[in-house]
Amino acid sequence: MLVTGNDILVPARAGKYGVGSFNTNNMEITQAIIHTAERLRSPVMVQMSEGAIKYGGQDLANIVIDLAERATVPVALHLDHGSSYESALKAIKMGFTSVMIDASHHQFAENIQETRRVVEAAHAMGISVEAELGRLGGIEEHIVVDEKDAFLTDPEEAVQFVEQTGTDYLAIAIGTSHGAYKGKGRPFIDHERIEKIEKLLSIPLVAHGSSGVPAEIVQRFRDCGGEIGDAFGIADEDLQRATQHGIAKVNVDTDLRLAMTVGVREILKNSPKEFDPRKIMGPAREVMSKIVEHKLGVLGSVGKA
Ligand SMILES: O=C(COP(=O)(O)O)NO
Numbered sequence: 001m002l003v004t005g006n007d008i009l010v011p012a013r014a015g016k017y018g019v020g021s022f023n024t025n026n027m028e029i030t031q032a033i034i035h036t037a038e039r040l041r042s043p044v045m046v047q048m049s050e051g052a053i054k055y056g057g058q059d060l061a062n063i064v065i066d067l068a069e070r071a072t073v074p075v076a077l078h079l080d081h082g083s084s085y086e087s088a089l090k091a092i093k094m095g096f097t098s099v100m101i102d103a104s105h106h107q108f109a110e111n112i113q114e115t116r117r118v119v120e121a122a123h124a125m126g127i128s129v130e131a132e133l134g135r136l137g138g139i140e141e142h143i144v145v146d147e148k149d150a151f152l153t154d155p156e157e158a159v160q161f162v163e164q165t166g167t168d169y170l171a172i173a174i175g176t177s178h179g180a181y182k183g184k185g186r187p188f189i190d191h192e193r194i195e196k197i198e199k200l201l202s203i204p205l206v207a208h209g210s211s212g213v214p215a216e217i218v219q220r221f222r223d224c225g226g227e228i229g230d231a232f233g234i235a236d237e238d239l240q241r242a243t244q245h246g247i248a249k250v251n252v253d254t255d256l257r258l259a260m261t262v263g264v265r266e267i268l269k270n271s272p273k274e275f276d277p278r279k280i281m282g283p284a285r286e287v288m289s290k291i292v293e294h295k296l297g298v299l300g301s302v303g304k305a
């Protein structure tokens, strides 16, 4: 069933498990996310960035909404990294049941102002809101925030921010970053910071940049002609620990991008005569489903629906 972000994340925080919020850009990615969640009796969030909305529009949103409405587990459709009040309201009009307003690149006061506007409008329409305080490293969609400017979330500021905005859940910068290159070997995750914020805030916390970038997928990517550097993601145990301390929503995009590309490249390489789209996208859907299954297991949401 299609529900709001709060319907999924408030129980997740209380139950000390994480809920995967996976980015989608087409039907097969959406099916891999929702059908795997159903099979594992897990709540799940499907998210679209502004780029995905530009690419697939209402067509793509309707695929997600239809699968979510018919799903036997709770599913929310979430706007990822909404960059403005207008963008958030447009998404709500499109049928999104959760919206992020990411004003984290503004000064504190502007972030509060922009976020509060969205919260008032979204709440008037029964939609829940994610905001962000602190800046991740890596490439945050339209913003390249390099390491030196990235700053982690200040716990006391986070309390003020939540009080003054009314945001339902909060994305915090705790060492993760977007993309496939999160750090050499094992990215540093500031567990002390998470645990400080956990004690001060009772709302669900959000971890962006939570792809694991599994070595096996990276190797398969290379083996079928993909070019990728020294790619590392967040370690499963770091993610598991974070979900025990307030992290309830966990954003994953890169892992599904790599998985789909591996599926397609392997077919094109090993079956050069193949040109049936179902035989090309079908195996890619399988590779993605396995990645979703692994992630739901790491997050502890299996059987929670
Ligand atoms: O935070 C993310 C995705 O992060 P990854 O690049 O680690 O999948 N989307 O908002």
Ligand code: NA
Pocket: 047, 079, 080, 081, 100, 130, 251
């Ligand atoms: Na988001």
Ligand SMILES: [Zn+2]
Pocket: 081, 178, 208, 209, 251
């Ligand atoms: Zn993100």
